[in-house]
Amino acid sequence: MARISAEQRKKIHETLLNKSKELFIQYGFSKTSIDDIVNACGIAKGSFYSYYPSKEELFYAVLRREEEIKNKIISEVMSESLPPKELLMRFFEISFKAIEENEFLQNLYQRGEYEKIVKRLPKELIDEHAKEDLESSLEFVKFLQEKGVTEEDPEIVIGLFRMIMLLPLHRQEIGEQTFLKTMKKMIESLSNDLTQHK
Structure with a gap:
């Protein structure tokens, strides 16, 4: 059997x-099996394992790729020339829209599968992801502090960002009619609070 080229493998x-x-x-x-995946891709089951040792690690790779939107959002906000409060609100608004439009992330959290999948992943993958996420978040908070956005402890700021980013995933629980108004009010209040230095 002929070996596949690097281009074909990619x-x-x-x-x-x-x-x-x-x-x-x-x-x-x-409800998605490895057989479902290989049939959809038109590859042999053995080929699947030459890329990923498990369905969980494939899922994790898809998740990581979807989460790359965060770095794109940060880059976009860092290139903007806006006053502190507007800069922060812009970050929240872009992030909110990106999560709202991401069907993969929406389904992941709404189905409650995230914790179950993470438990099955190798610890080194989770640790690596946490480290990379923290580094990019700290870099962004440092940028915001240089722009005069906030003097808060970076860990608190990162926690607030994560909280806001997860809210769109609970839209139905909050209630469709009040969600957008609530979200807008929270973004405005948080942006005000973080830009009012003591």
């Missing part, structure tokens, strides 16, 4: 990520 990997994402959105992690 193409298969991209198909694997795209097709599995579609299946995870449609059926959820638990």
